Amino acid sequence: MILPVRITKRDDVPRRQAAVILVVSIVLALVFSGVVMLLFGLNPIEVYGTIVQGAFGSAMRLEQTMIKAVPLTIASLGILVAFKMKFWNIGGEGQIMMGALAASWVALNHPGLPQPLLLLWMGAASVVAGGVWALIPAAFKAKMGTNETIFTLMMNYIAIKFVMYLQYGPWKDPESKGFPRIPKFSDAAILPDVGGMHAGWVLMLILVAAVFLFMNYTKKGYEIAVVGESLETARYAGMNIPVIIMIAMFISGGLCGLVGMVQASAIEKTLTWGLSSGYGFTAIITTWLARLNAVTTLFVCLAFAVLLQGADYIQLALHVPSSVAQVVQGIILFFVLGSDFFLRYRVKWIGLARARAEAE
């Protein structure tokens, strides 16, 4: 098939042009999503308007938006470290689960400890648990080259089933009537409020800065990027690739594990198998949209939190299923993935006649 265009590779795109391409593709994605909504009999302007209202309309809704931004951002930072290495960690959900599990174990067994000590211990436990959960596939990848996508994904199911087992089995609160649940944490195990919402947002900002500095200004961060760029280069430079893979994945899983602690402590105030509600997956989208940059990740996650919170709200306000947000997220990323083409290639209109002549 002959197209009336000439496609040539281009090396670097000016930052401004790259930004324009990104914005245009997101706008196109929103327009396209709107068309899809029309097909399902929804008024897209009303839906988008209600999403914005649902995310910013009142102090409480704004807090809900931030409550969603915190776990999403921290999980995205974790995914970022792995993706930078082209290690496709799609096990965020499971790592969140295991982090929550470890934090809950600490909280439930030591309810009487002083709050700062207990919270620190819960945090550390969640990082280690999430990190170790991620280390399992990482070790197999590092030593044997085992496919990490399927491995990490399967680890999600195992983690979730295990927490279900605990919730409906050995950890069930004997006093709970009706729906089986794990006992609530003591007050000391709950993250305190700072400036109107739980302290997770402070943690989030610190971690954004930390991951940004780690990836851009430390030797290990640089090595992770090199392993992602080219294994050959890394090997030639004498890097210890298995160790780098394992360190990066421990950090990746540890950050996701910390999300589990925040959600268990500040939101659920106990362990539930549903506490992650998909942040580990949404983080894949946000991280990629942010082009694996920690600071950009923060802003993308804030925007996605608006979408998530708005979607919860339209379910109440318009009786539109909140999964519409997931559809819109998917469409946005499809458009951005497609638009990458225009960053890497120059497409020039040359007309059919010339294209035919050139093909011959």
Place this chain on the structure above:
Amino acid sequence: MEAFLAAAIVAAMPLLFATLGELITEKSGSLNLGVEGMMLMGAVTGFIVAFGTGSPGAALLGAFGAGAGGALIFAIITVTLRGNQVVTGLTLTIFGSGFASFVGDPLIGKSVPKVVQAFFKGAPLPGLSDIPFFGPVFFRQDVFVYLGYILVILVSIYLYKTRPGLHMRAIGENTAAADASGVAVDFHKYAHILFGGGLCGLGGAYLALVYVPMWQADVVTGRGWIAVALVIFASWNPTKAFLGSFLFGALSILGFRLQSMGFHISQYLVDMFPYAATIAIVIVSTHKNRKEDLPPADLSVPYFREER
């Protein structure tokens, strides 16, 4: 035992269709990790069409179309626009699950119409179903299962005995060489990605129409990912894909059997079996190095003629 194996065949079907679909996709050089998403799109579309029309044929056609539609998105982004295959596939999975819960929302708890249920009732094959042991296990099944058997045979013949099959394998092994010898690379990639996606859609539809004949948004529960693992386990061979699906079908119902035999294991621990087994398979498959067990050489390598 016969009843157990017969039930394992039923449980294997969604896996088989999805595995064959992904196998075809990968043989033509593309790694589409959106299997789970395409199965969900097929499941919800099949269910809606069955619910709306009462026609099993239309439902299967709709499911095939939905899976192929999801695959078309993947093909446009990865073949024409040369986007990252891994991330595009992951996005397709996220999109597909959102699509299924969004579109299927009004149908939660609704059942498949009686006509369609009746169509997928067991239909023993005359003669074959009387063979001792094999008859009850393999040949007292429903139409869809027989379609699965036929598909295994057809895909094998297509891959190894036909010209288009040869062309598509050539693309998967060495895209540049195939292109140089005049094979229409993009056309073949599109065709096989779409057909593969359609099969994934059918696998999903079987889950929604036969296996769990009442709509629930999380009907696929990781089977798409198991299918991706089964392709590796099967060394890209359709017959082995059948054996792998059968094995996993058996594994997925094993826990239930054990419980009904009086073993006291938590349902949730039993549910981990297939996932843990998938991990085991992925690990074991890492160490294959016989030539015929290796993935297509140009799998997931983007191709752009001007960059040769």
